[in-house]
Amino acid sequence: MTTTTPARVKEFRLPDLGEGLTESEIVQWHVAEGDTVELNQIIADVETAKAVVELPSPYAGTVLRLHEAAGTVVDVGAPIVSFEVAGEPGAAPAITPSVPPASAPTTASDEHAAPNPNPAMDSATDTDAATDAAPAKREPNLVGYGAAVEKSGRPQRRSRTRSVSVPETAAPAATPVTALEPPAGSSAQPPAERPRSTPPVRKLARDLGIALETLTGSGPEGLIVRDDVLSAVGGSPAELPALHSSALHSSVAASDSAEPTAGPTAGVTRTPIRGMRKHTAAAMVASAFTAPHVTEFLTIDVTPTMELLTGLKASRAFEGTRVTPLTIVAKALCIAVARNPTVNSSWDERAQEIVQYADVHLGIAAATPRGLLVPNIKAAQSLPLVELARSLGSLTETARAGKTPPADLTGGTISITNIGVFGIDAGTPILNPGEAAILAVGAVRSMPWEYQGAVALRSVMTLSLSFDHRLVDGEQGSRFLADIGTILRNPAMVLTMV
Amino acid sequence: MTQDHALQGSEFHGGPRVPGAGTASGTVLPGPAHDGADEPVQLIDRHGVRHAHEHYDGLVADVDGAELRKLYEDMVVVRRIDAEATALQRQGELALWPPLLGQEAAQIGSGRALREDDFVFSSYRENAVAYCRGVDLTDLLRVWRGNASSGWDPYTINMATPQVIIGAQTLHATGYAMGILQDGDDAVAVTYFGDGATSQGDVNEAMVFAASYQAPVVFFCQNNHWAISEPVGLQAHVPIARRAPGFGIPSVRVDGNDVLACLAVTREALARARSGGGPTFIEAVTYRMGPHTTADDPKRYRDANELEDWASRDPLARLATLLDSLGLLDADYTDAVKATADAIAADLRQGCLSMPEPEPTDVFKHVYSAPNSWLDRQQDHYERYLASFEQAPQEGSR
Numbered sequence: 086m087t088t089t090t091p092a093r094v095k096e097f098r099l100p101d102l103g104e105g106l107t108e109s110e111i112v113q114w115h116v117a118e119g120d121t122v123e124l125n126q127i128i129a130d131v132e133t134a135k136a137v138v139e140l141p142s143p144y145a146g147t148v149l150r151l152h153e154a155a156g157t158v159v160d161v162g163a164p165i166v167s168f169e170v171a172g173e174p175g176a177a178p179a180i181t182p183s184v185p186p187a188s189a190p191t192t193a194s195d196e197h198a199a200p201n202p203n204p205a206m207d208s209a210t211d212t213d214a215a216t217d218a219a220p221a222k223r224e225p226n227l228v229g230y231g232a233a234v235e236k237s238g239r240p241q242r243r244s245r246t247r248s249v250s251v252p253e254t255a256a257p258a259a260t261p262v263t264a265l266e267p268p269a270g271s272s273a274q275p276p277a278e279r280p281r282s283t284p285p286v287r288k289l290a291r292d293l294g295i296a297l298e299t300l301t302g303s304g305p306e307g308l309i310v311r312d313d314v315l316s317a318v319g320g321s322p323a324e325l326p327a328l329h330s331s332a333l334h335s336s337v338a339a340s341d342s343a344e345p346t347a348g349p350t351a352g353v354t355r356t357p358i359r360g361m362r363k364h365t366a367a368a369m370v371a372s373a374f375t376a377p378h379v380t381e382f383l384t385i386d387v388t389p390t391m392e393l394l395t396g397l398k399a400s401r402a403f404e405g406t407r408v409t410p411l412t413i414v415a416k417a418l419c420i421a422v423a424r425n426p427t428v429n430s431s432w433d434e435r436a437q438e439i440v441q442y443a444d445v446h447l448g449i450a451a452a453t454p455r456g457l458l459v460p461n462i463k464a465a466q467s468l469p470l471v472e473l474a475r476s477l478g479s480l481t482e483t484a485r486a487g488k489t490p491p492a493d494l495t496g497g498t499i500s501i502t503n504i505g506v507f508g509i510d511a512g513t514p515i516l517n518p519g520e521a522a523i524l525a526v527g528a529v530r531s532m533p534w535e536y537q538g539a540v541a542l543r544s545v546m547t548l549s550l551s552f553d554h555r556l557v558d559g560e561q562g563s564r565f566l567a568d569i570g571t572i573l574r575n576p577a578m579v580l581t582m583v
Numbered sequence: 584m585t586q587d588h589a590l591q592g593s594e595f596h597g598g599p600r601v602p603g604a605g606t607a608s609g610t611v612l613p614g615p616a617h618d619g620a621d622e623p624v625q626l627i628d629r630h631g632v633r634h635a636h637e638h639y640d641g642l643v644a645d646v647d648g649a650e651l652r653k654l655y656e657d658m659v660v661v662r663r664i665d666a667e668a669t670a671l672q673r674q675g676e677l678a679l680w681p682p683l684l685g686q687e688a689a690q691i692g693s694g695r696a697l698r699e700d701d702f703v704f705s706s707y708r709e710n711a712v713a714y715c716r717g718v719d720l721t722d723l724l725r726v727w728r729g730n731a732s733s734g735w736d737p738y739t740i741n742m743a744t745p746q747v748i749i750g751a752q753t754l755h756a757t758g759y760a761m762g763i764l765q766d767g768d769d770a771v772a773v774t775y776f777g778d779g780a781t782s783q784g785d786v787n788e789a790m791v792f793a794a795s796y797q798a799p800v801v802f803f804c805q806n807n808h809w810a811i812s813e814p815v816g817l818q819a820h821v822p823i824a825r826r827a828p829g830f831g832i833p834s835v836r837v838d839g840n841d842v843l844a845c846l847a848v849t850r851e852a853l854a855r856a857r858s859g860g861g862p863t864f865i866e867a868v869t870y871r872m873g874p875h876t877t878a879d880d881p882k883r884y885r886d887a888n889e890l891e892d893w894a895s896r897d898p899l900a901r902l903a904t905l906l907d908s909l910g911l912l913d914a915d916y917t918d919a920v921k922a923t924a925d926a927i928a929a930d931l932r933q934g935c936l937s938m939p940e941p942e943p944t945d946v947f948k949h950v951y952s953a954p955n956s957w958l959d960r961q962q963d964h965y966e967r968y969l970a971s972f973e974q975a976p977q978e979g980s981r
Contacts, residue, residue, distance in 0.1 A: 100673070140878075143675075285968075
C-alpha cells in the first residue's frame with residue numbers, strides 16, 4: 086500500500102487536543118514548507134472548541150508539506166504536516182502525498198446542515214461548538230464534558246501502535262478504493278438507523294465495503310449476521326483486493342463530493358461556511374429578520390469636536406492616551422442615552438417584556454483577523470472621558486489579539502460601528518442581536534459647508550443610526566440621534582444637557 | 584491505644600490545640616509558630632532574598648548550598664517533565680495531562696521532606712511528588728496515555744496512584760495513618776489535595792477522623808487559587824488554613840512558591856506526627872500557572888494580569904536568584920542541570936512512545952489477587968469473542 090521511497094517521512098495527524106473533540110481549526114502556521122524545526126518547537130496555533138492551543142512539533146527535521154492552510158477546520162486524525170526526519174533509520178515507510186484522506190464523509194452532513202436559527206446572544210463566542218449549541222444550554226467547555234456532538238459520522242479511532250518504530254504508518258493510506266457495491270441511497274437522505282448486528286460483523290462489513298443499511302438481516306429479529314455480509318459480496322464480480330477500513334468512506338466521499346460540485350469552474354473558490362463566519366451570518370440573519378430596522382442619517386459639521394480633540398491631545402491629562410472622533414462620539418452617545426433611555430433596551434420575546442438597562446454596556450464592532458467581534462465596555466456612561474478613551478483603545482487591541490475575555494463579549498446594550506476608518510460616510514448598520522440601537526460613525530471629511538452665513542471648508546461627518554422599531558419610535562430615535570449631533574456640532578452644548 | 588487517642592481528642596475544646604500536649608511522648612517540637620495565621624511562612628522572598636525566621640530556620644539548618652542546588656535541580660527537572668508531557672499531549676501521544684507549572688516548590692519542598700517509609704496519597708497533579716518518590720517516569724504517563732488503569736504498584740514507591748476523585752485520597756491517607764497507629768510505627772501518611780477539594784465532604788470527614796484518632800497524617804493543601812474555573816475566594820472566605828483548628832488540627836500557611844519554607848513546615852508536621860502529636864494541616868499558597876488540564880483554557884476565565892503577578896513570584900526564579908547571590912549559579916552548574924533535565928525529558932518521551940499497548944484481556948488482570956473461576960470463565964468467553972474478529976478477512980477473500 087505504500088511505496089518504499091526514501092524513508093523517514095513522518096506524518097503528523099491532528100490529535101484530539103481536548104477530551105472528545107472531533108475537529109479543530111488551524112489558526113496560524115508558525116512554520117513554512119522547507120523550514121527546519123526542532124522537537125517541540127511551536128509549529129501552529131490551533132483552535133478547538135475549548136481553547137486556542139499551541140502545537141509543538143513531534144519531530145526534529147524539515148517541514149515537507151503543510152497539508153492544510155491556516156483558517157481550515159480539520160478533522161481529528163487528518164494529516165496536517167509531513168516532516169522529513171533525520172536519523173531514525175528506515176523505520177517509517179514513506180507517505181505518499183495525496184488528496185486529503187477520508188475527511189469528507191464526516192464533514193459532508195455537517196456542511197449541509199441548515200444554519201442555526203437560534204444564534205446565541207453573545208455574538209462573539211467564536212467556536213463551532215458555540216455556534217451549534219442551543220442558546221439556552223451552557224456551553225460545555227471544561228474538563229470532562231467533551232465537545233458538543235456535531236457529527237453524524239462515527240468517532241474516528243486512532244490506529245493502535247505497538248512501538249515507536251511503527252507509529253502512524255499503520256493508519257490506512259488514502260488511496261480511494263473502488264466500492265464493490267455502491268451503497269444504495271447514499272444521496273441527500275439522512276441515514277437510517279443502523280441495522281442491528283454485532284461488532285465483528287460490522288467490522289467485516291466495513292472491511293468489505295458493504296453498507297449494513299443495504300442488507301436484510303437473516304438472524305433473529307433481523308440481526309445481520311456474517312453470512313448476510315458475505316453473500317452480499319458474493320454477487321460481485323470484482324476480485325477482492327486488500328481492503329481496509331477506509332474503503333467505504335472513500336467511496337462515499339467520492340460520490341458525495343462529485344455531485345454537488347460537478348464541473349468546477351475555473352476561478353471559483355468554494356469555502357465551507359464554518360466557525361465565525363457561520364455564526365456571524367446566523368446572528369445577522371436573526372437580527373435583520375426579527376427586529377424591524379429603521380435607519381436615520383445625520384450629517385453635521387464636527388469642526389468644534391476636532392478642535393476639542395486637538396486640545397485634549399495637548400493636555401496633560403490625556404498624555405499617552407489615544408483620543409479620536411470615536412472617543413467623543415462614544416461619550417456623546419452615553420449622554421444622549423441618558424436623555425433617551427429607550428434606545429438602551431432590549432426586546433425579550435420569550436418573556437414578552439421590554440428590558441430597560443440602567444447601564445450603557447457599549448459595544449464596539451471590531452474587525453479582527455478571525456472575523457467580526459463586538460466587545461463591550463461595561464457601564465461606559467460612568468467612565469470619565471480619559472478612561473473611556475483608554476478602554477476604547479485597549480478593547481479593540483485586545484479583540485484583535487484574540488484575547489477578549491468572554492464577559493466582555495456578552496451583555497452589550499447598544500453598539501457603535503466605526504465605518505469611518507474605512508473612509509465610508511454612511512450605511513444602514515444591522516443591530517447587534519438583542520440590542521435596540523446601533524450607531525455607524527462615518528469618516529470625517531473636509532467639505533465646503535455653510536458656516537456663519539458663508540461657505541467654508543469644514544470637518545463634516547455623517548452619523549447613521551439603526552434602531553429596533555418595535556421598541557424605539559421614530560421620535561425617540563430621532564431625538565437620540567439629534568442629541569449626539571448637537572454635542573458633536575458643539576461639545577459645549579453638553580452643559581445644557583446633563 | 585486508639586480509644587485513648589479518641590478520648591484525648593475530646594479534651595480539647597476552644598482554641599487551637601498545642602501539639603504534643605496530652606500525648607505520652609512529649610518530645611515534639613515547640614508549638615507551631617503559625618497556628619492558622621494568615622501571613623504565610625516565608626524563608627525566601629519573591630526577590631530571592633533569604634529571610635531569617637526564629638522558628639523555622641532551625642528546621643532547615645542542614646540545608647546548605649549543595650542541598651539548595653539539589654532542590655533547584657529537582658524543580659528544573661520536574662518543570663521540564665511537565666513541559667515535555669504537555670507537548671506529548673499536544674502531539675496526540677497522551678490523552679490528557681494535568682500540568683503543575685508554578686507549583687514546583689510546594690511539591691518538591693514537601694516531597695523532599697518525606698522519609699522512604701512515609702506513604703503519599705495524592706491527587707493527579709502531584710507529579711513532582713511522584714518524582715521525589717522515585718517513580719518510573721513511564722509509569723507516570725501510563726494512565727494519561729490510556730494504556731493502563733493505574734501506573735504503578737503503590738508499595739514499590741510508597742505512593743498510591745493518583746486519585747482523580749476530588750479529595751477522596753484524604754480518607755485513604757487518614758485510614759492508612761490509623762493503620763500506622765495500630766502497627767505502632769512512626770511512619771506518616773501525607774495527603775495532597777487542592778483548594779477546591781477542601782469543599783468536599785471527604786476532606787472534612789478525613790480531618791474529623793484524623794483529629795479524633797490523632798492519626799499521623801499530614802494534610803498538604805496546595806492552594807493554587809483555582810478550582811478549575813472557580814477562584815479560591817468563592818469557596819474560602821477566610822484562608823483555608825484557618826479551618827483546620829476548628830477540627831482540632833494545628834495548621835500553618837506557607838508560601839507555596841518558597842521551596843525552603845515548604846520543606847521546613849513539612850518537616851515540622853512530619854516530626855509532630857511521628858512523635859504522637861497527630862495531624863497537621865498545611866496550606867501552601869501557590870498558583871497554577873497553566874491550565875487545569877490540557878483540555879482547559881484558563882484565558883477564558885482568569886485575568887492575564889493575575890498570571891503576570893504570579894509569574895513574578897515564580898518558585899524557580901527566586902531560588903535561582905538566591906543561588907546566584909550565594910555564588911552558586913555558575914554556568915557549569917546551570918548547564919549540567921539543563922542537560923540532566925533534557926536527558927530525563929528525552930527518556931520520558933522515549934518511554935511514552937515505546938509503551939506497548941495493552942492487550943484486551945489485560946482488563947482481567949489485577950482484579951483478584953488469587954485465581955477466580957467466574958472471572959476465568961468471562962475471560963474465556965471474551966477471548967473467543969475476540970477471535971471471531973480474526974475470521975473476517977480470510978473468509979472474505981476466498
